[in-house]
Each structure stands twice: as C-alpha cells, then as structure tokens.
Amino acid sequence: MSTIYILWLRQLKRYFRSRARIVGSLGQPLLFLLALGFGFGPIYAKAGGGNFIEFLAPGIIAMSILFTAVFTGIEIIWDKQFGFLKETLVAPISRVNIMLGRTLGGATVATLQGVIVAIISFFIGFRLEHPTSLLLALVVMFLIALIFTALGTAIASVLEDMQGFQLIMNFLVMPLFFLSGALFPLDNLPKAIITIARIDPLSYGIDALRGILIGQSHFGVMLDFMVLIGVLAILLAIGSYLFSQIEI
Amino acid sequence: MKKETEKIIEVHGVTKKFGDFTAVDDVSFDVKRGEIFAFLGPNGAGKTTTIKMLTTLLVPTSGEITIDGKDAAKDKNGARKSFGIVFQDPSLDDELTAMENLHFHAVLYKVPKKTRDKRIEQLLKLVELWDRRDSLVKEFSGGMKRRLEIARGLIHHPKILFLDEPTIGLDPQTRNYLWKYIEELNKSEGITIFLTTHYMEEADKVAQRIAIIDHGKIMTIGTSAELKKQTKTESLEDAFLALTGKQIREEEGSAKDRMRIHRQMWRR
Ligand SMILES: Nc1ncnc2c1ncn2[C@@H]1O[C@H](COP(=O)(O)OP(=O)(O)OP(=O)(O)O)[C@@H](O)[C@H]1O
Ligand SMILES: [Mg+2]
Numbered sequence: 001m002s003t004i005y006i007l008w009l010r011q012l013k014r015y016f017r018s019r020a021r022i023v024g025s026l027g028q029p030l031l032f033l034l035a036l037g038f039g040f041g042p043i044y045a046k047a048g049g050g051n052f053i054e055f056l057a058p059g060i061i062a063m064s065i066l067f068t069a070v071f072t073g074i075e076i077i078w079d080k081q082f083g084f085l086k087e088t089l090v091a092p093i094s095r096v097n098i099m100l101g102r103t104l105g106g107a108t109v110a111t112l113q114g115v116i117v118a119i120i121s122f123f124i125g126f127r128l129e130h131p132t133s134l135l136l137a138l139v140v141m142f143l144i145a146l147i148f149t150a151l152g153t154a155i156a157s158v159l160e161d162m163q164g165f166q167l168i169m170n171f172l173v174m175p176l177f178f179l180s181g182a183l184f185p186l187d188n189l190p191k192a193i194i195t196i197a198r199i200d201p202l203s204y205g206i207d208a209l210r211g212i213l214i215g216q217s218h219f220g221v222m223l224d225f226m227v228l229i230g231v232l233a234i235l236l237a238i239g240s241y242l243f244s245q246i247e248i
Numbered sequence: 249m250k251k252e253t254e255k256i257i258e259v260h261g262v263t264k265k266f267g268d269f270t271a272v273d274d275v276s277f278d279v280k281r282g283e284i285f286a287f288l289g290p291n292g293a294g295k296t297t298t299i300k301m302l303t304t305l306l307v308p309t310s311g312e313i314t315i316d317g318k319d320a321a322k323d324k325n326g327a328r329k330s331f332g333i334v335f336q337d338p339s340l341d342d343e344l345t346a347m348e349n350l351h352f353h354a355v356l357y358k359v360p361k362k363t364r365d366k367r368i369e370q371l372l373k374l375v376e377l378w379d380r381r382d383s384l385v386k387e388f389s390g391g392m393k394r395r396l397e398i399a400r401g402l403i404h405h406p407k408i409l410f411l412d413e414p415t416i417g418l419d420p421q422t423r424n425y426l427w428k429y430i431e432e433l434n435k436s437e438g439i440t441i442f443l444t445t446h447y448m449e450e451a452d453k454v455a456q457r458i459a460i461i462d463h464g465k466i467m468t469i470g471t472s473a474e475l476k477k478q479t480k481t482e483s484l485e486d487a488f489l490a491l492t493g494k495q496i497r498e499e500e501g502s503a504k505d506r507m508r509i510h511r512q513m514w515r516r
Contacts, residue, residue, distance in 0.1 A: 082338065
C-alpha cells in the first residue's frame with residue numbers, strides 16, 4: 001500500500017510543479033469549446049438538438065482526460081530514458097504494484113485536468129440538469145482516466161523511445177477522440193461510423209457523462225458502466241503483464 | 249534460521265545475448281561475504297550488462313545467479329532486498345528534491361518510519377548535501393547528483409552494494425573521499441562491495457579481488473598481486489593491458505568517458 005501511495009504522490013507532485021503544462025494543456029479544450037460550441041450552436045439548435053454547449057461540454061471534458069491520461073501513461077518512456085525507472089524496478093516490490101501506483105497517479109492527474117475543463121465550461125454556459133449527480137460524474141471521469149492511463153502504460157512498456165509518439169497520437173488517440181461521439185450525437189449515423197463508435201471505449205465514457213449530467217444517453221448509463229469497468233479490467237491486466245516484462 | 253552462506257554472490261555459466269550479439273559469454277565467479285570485488289574492463293566489455301543481470305533488471309539468456317542465497321531469476325524480490333545499487337547512468341527524478349528522492353527510496357524499501365528520517369539526515373550530511381536537501385535535483389551539478397545517488401543506495405542498509413563506475417564525473421577530492429567512505433563502510437558494517445571501474449589505480453587500491461573482463465569473458469580473477477605475478481608485470485595497468493591486449497580501446501574509453509561526463513553536464 002505504501003508503495004502505491006508514494007508512486008501516486010510522485011505523479012501528483014510532478015503535475016503540480018509543471019504549471020506551464022497545466023495551463024498549456026487547457027488551450028486545446030478551451031478552443032474546442034469556444035469554436036465548436038459557439039460555431040455550431042445555432043445550427044444544432046435549429047436542427048432541434050437544443051443547447052450545443054451542454055451537449056459538447058461532456059465530450060470536451062472527456063477529451064482533456066483522454067489526452068492527459070494517455071500522456072501520463074506514456075511518460076514511462078521518459079522514466080526509461082532518464083533512468084528513473086531503473087530505480088523503481090530494482091526495488092523489492094511487485095511490478096503490479098508499481099504499475100497500479102503509476103496508473104492511479106496518472107489517472108488522478110487526468111481527472112483533475114478534466115475537473116478544470118468542467119469548471120471552465122461552466123463559465124462558458126454549461127448548465128447541469130442534475131447538479132446532485134456531480135459526484136457520480138466524477139466517478140465516470142476517474143474511470144475514463146484509469147482506462148487511458150493504463151492504455152498509455154501498456155504502450156509505453158513496449159516502446160523504446162518517444163519516436164512512436166506521433167504515430168500513437170495520430171492513429172490511436174485522435175481516432176479514439178474523433179470517432180467517439182464527443183462532438184456529435186450517435187443517433188442516426190451511417191452504419192460504419194456507429195460501429196466504430198461502438199468499439200471505442202471513450203464513447204461509453206462520454207455517453208455516461210451525458211446521461212448523468214444532462215440526462216441524454218445513447219447506450220444507457222448502466223451499459224456504459226459495465227463496458228467501462230470491463231475495458232478497464234482488461235487494460236489493467238494487459239498493462240501489468242507488459243510492464244512486468246520490461247527489461248532495461 | 250538458515251546459516252548465512254560464505255559466498256554472497258554466485259554466478260554459474262551466465263550468458264547474455266542481445267539478438268545475435270553475445271554481450272556476456274559464459275561467465276562464472278563468486279564474491280565472498282564482506283569482500284570488495286572489482287570488475288575491470290574496457291568499454292563494452294560487458295560490465296554493466298553483468299551488473300544488470302545480478303540486480304534482476306536483465307534476465308540471463310542462460311546460467312544461474314544466486315544473490316545472498318536467493319535465486320535471482322526465481323526469487324527476484326528476495327534478491328532485491330539484499331542489495332543497493334548506484335547505476336552508471338543517472339537514475340534520479342529531476343523534478344523531485346534531494347529529500348524527496350531519498351524518501352521515495354526509503355518507502356519503496358520499507359525502511360521503518362522511525363529510522364528513516366534519521367538515516368536520510370545522516371547520509372545527506374555525509375555526502376554534504378544536507379543544506380541542499382530541498383533543492384530540486386535538476387538544479388544539481390553532475391557530481392552532486394552522483395553523491396546523492398550513492399547516499400540513496402545506502403538508505404536501506406544493503407548487504408551488497410553494487411557500484412557501476414561510481415566515480416565517473418567526480419573530481420579527485422570527492423573521488424578519494426568516496427572511496428574512503430566505502431572502505432570504511434565495508435569494514436565497519438561488513439557490506440559486500442561489487443564495483444566496476446576503468447580506473448586501475450582505484451581497483452588496485454580498494455579491491456581485494458579483481459576480475460578482468462573483456463569481450464564478455466572473464467580473462468582472470470585474483471588479487472592485484474596475483475594478477476601482476478601472473479602476467480609478470482609491475483603495475484596493474486600493465487597487467488590489464490597484457491590481458492586485454494589492445495591499447496587503442498583505452499583511448500576509445502577515455503573518449504567515451506568524456507562524452508558521458510559531457511552528457512551529464514548537459515543534463516543539469
Ligand atoms: N540493450 C542492449 N541491446 C543491444 N546491445 C547491448 C545492449 N546493452 C548492451 N549492449 C552491448 O553489450 C556490450 C556490453 O555492454 P556493457 O554496457 O555491459 O559494457 P560495459 O563493460 O559496461 O562498458 P562501459 O565501460 O562502456 O560502461 C556492448 O557491446 C553493448 O553495445
Ligand atoms: Mg558500463
């Protein structure tokens with residue numbers, strides 16, 4: 001337990017010390033909220049969708065969680081290159097615990113980032129149907145964060161250096177985001193798109209957030225939770241296995 | 249309780265291959281409890297690779313390693329409990345302070361709370377970094393980082409201390425001071441020291457036994473006097489050259505050394 005805690009604490013300390021990174025990574029979600037939210041708002045309302053900012057905000061919150069989570073997971077590559085990983089790997093503790101500590105730390109950081117984006121979106125005009133469900137939304141945000149930190153960790157375990165990072169951003173993280181229904185409703189879509197959205201775990205995270213925060217859900221919040229927890233279990237298992245195979 | 253074995257490190261026929269390349273080739277040796285044992289060899293000889301296998305970071309392609317009576321492949325955590333290590337390359341978290349780095353280590357090694365703070369203070373004073381304990385490591389010079397790593401390797405009172413070229417990038421004063429401390433530690437606490445170095449004077453001065461390794465093979469093992477006698481040479485340096493042959497790699501070696509020091513300076 002104490003090892004998991006100290007690894008978690010390390011991630012948090014690193015996060016709070018890199019203010020530039022915190023502020024920097026808020027630029028993108030803010031831009032999306034403003035440009036898309038106000039840009040498409042009128043069309044969306046005209047089409048009978050209602051308030052687009054309300055619809056969009058959960059998607060953008062999830063986006064910032066996704067990006068931060070994958071990135072903190074992938075940070076293990078830095079630790080490999082700057083040597084710190086060796087220090088943790090020779091310690092007499094199980095690799096599963098190291099992986100769990102790191103993942104919890106990364107996920108906490110990503111959730112915090114999501115909370116900041118949520119606060120910003122309140123200023124832009126995001127209003128809650130059910131303010132009481134904020135706590136449940138936080139649980140979903142943490143689940144999303146855990147899933148994608150574990151994914152980042154799994155990927156980082158098999159990569160040697162940051163060279164593959166662009167590849168992962170463009171062919172994994174971006175598609176995960178754009179095809180998830182973060183930006184558009186999943187109803188009445190072409191078959192191909194909806195099929196992809198169905199296998200994208202982020203879709204369920206965003207759907208759950210919308211269900212909880214604004215009372216709109218495509219899959220049903222119950223199913224969302226089951227899928228999220230299932231995917232998390234699988235990714236944690238794969239991540240722990242790959243992490244335990246690291247040789248440096 | 250099981251009687252402590254006399255040999256604290258036992259290595260039998262260990263080979264490590266990276267693809268087709270054999271970095272360590274059928275190596276066998278043992279280190280006695282309380283001994284100071286040195287691996288001496290030119291660049292690329294396989295010293296670091298051997299240390300990585302001894303410390304469970306790399307899995308040998310074949311062969312067996314026993315650390316303090318524990319099989320390094322089967323009982324990894326058992327083996328890990330018994331040693332501390334100072335790596336050849338940097339291994340600190342630059343974004344944490346000196347104190348936080350040591351604290352992190354103490355928690356990982358489950359050093360009891362009561363002794364933890366006292367020992368960290370002692371060690372930081374020893375390496376003369378107590379005044380800088382709350383500075384971020386990225387603000388440290390290469391030598392300061394090295395000293396901090398050495399302090400860190402000692403927090404949990406290991407039975408074996410692995411030192412992979414510990415004096416690289418240190419000035420002569422610090423280097424002397426460090427060896428004095430390590431010898432003292434070896435005498436007073438009976439810690440077994442396994443070190444690698446390029447500096448033959450260092451091996452000659454501190455090590456009780458020396459293994460000369462080249463191209464992944466151990467050429468010979470013995471005391472400094474034995475090695476000189478065996479090769480009929482006057483100094484350990486001559487013995488080293490007589491055994492490893494080529495003088496050129498020596499120059500390569502110092503060039504690589506300079507690069508490494510350079511790199512460390514860049515990382516500040
Ligand atoms: N991960 C790896 N993949 C491929 N080859 C490797 C790897 N690690 C080490 N080697 C090779 O194994 C050989 C031994 O390397 P090692 O680092 O053990 O040498 P060393 O004796 O520590 O040298 P130095 O004095 O320069 O530190 C070298 O030729 C090196 O290129
Ligand atoms: Mg080496």
